[in-house]
Amino acid sequence: MRKATVERNTAETQIKLVLNVDGRGTYKISTGIRFFDHMLDLFARHGGFDLTLSCEGDLDVDQHHTVEDVGIALGEAFDRALGDKKGINRAGYFLMPMDETLGIAAVDLSGRAATVVDTQVKVPIVGDLQTELVYDFFEGFSRGARANVHLKTMYGRSNHHKIEALFKAFARALDLRRRSRKIRQWFARRIRSCCRESETLPPCSDWPTRD
Ligand SMILES: [Mn+2]
Numbered sequence: 001m002r003k004a005t006v007e008r009n010t011a012e013t014q015i016k017l018v019l020n021v022d023g024r025g026t027y028k029i030s031t032g033i034r035f036f037d038h039m040l041d042l043f044a045r046h047g048g049f050d051l052t053l054s055c056e057g058d059l060d061v062d063q064h065h066t067v068e069d070v071g072i073a074l075g076e077a078f079d080r081a082l083g084d085k086k087g088i089n090r091a092g093y094f095l096m097p098m099d100e101t102l103g104i105a106a107v108d109l110s111g112r113a114a115t116v117v118d119t120q121v122k123v124p125i126v127g128d129l130q131t132e133l134v135y136d137f138f139e140g141f142s143r144g145a146r147a148n149v150h151l152k153t154m155y156g157r158s159n160h161h162k163i164e165a166l167f168k169a170f171a172r173a174l175d176l177r178r179r180s181r182k183i184r185q186w187f188a189r190r191i192r193s194c195c196r197e198s199e200t201l202p203p204c205s206d207w208p209t210r211d
Pocket of ligand 1: 164
């Protein structure tokens with residue numbers, strides 16, 4: 001099980017975070033911003049990550065520090081949990097429909113931070129979240145995880161759906177590393193059985209590419 005615990009304390013925020021990237025999508029999240037909690041709940045569920053996260057932030061100033069610092073802490077947790085990244089499929093993408101909206105995500109855990117986020121959201125607030133901070137969350141994650149993060153809403157009507165589709169697409173883009181683990185386990189089983197029976201290894205055309 002690849003897990004990480006991150007505690008991040010600054011003058012603006014106090015964050016405690018426990019992540020299991022090989023989890024079952026269970027979560028307990030409290031940031032003081034309900035819409036942000038809703039997005040992080042969905043992130044955990046759609047990625048199959050177990051995530052416990054609490055943040056006490058200076059929401060009396062505004063939501064900026066809370067959202068950005070949660071992004072940094074979550075990115076750091078992925079970076080630590082995945083360790084040297086040996087054997088994982090470090091890049092992934094996903095197209096996620098959310099009713100009338102389509103969101104796309106592409107991620108590369110490349111060791112370099114870069115962020116592009118196009119939410120197509122034209123209103124300043126969705127629920128209780130300042131929508132410009134969606135960028136700050138993903139930019140924070142990108143820095144914490146040292147990852148390339150690209151997100152785009154292709155089209156849609158509902159602003160709630162536009163943001164939600166991006167969080168779900170992002171989670172599922174990151175989930176490719178689990179598929180890679182399944183492939184490695186499949187190979188390990190095949191190699192063991194081939195050694196027992198003195199067979200040759202399976203041809204490339206038999207290699208699994210999907211769950
Ligand atoms: Mn929703």
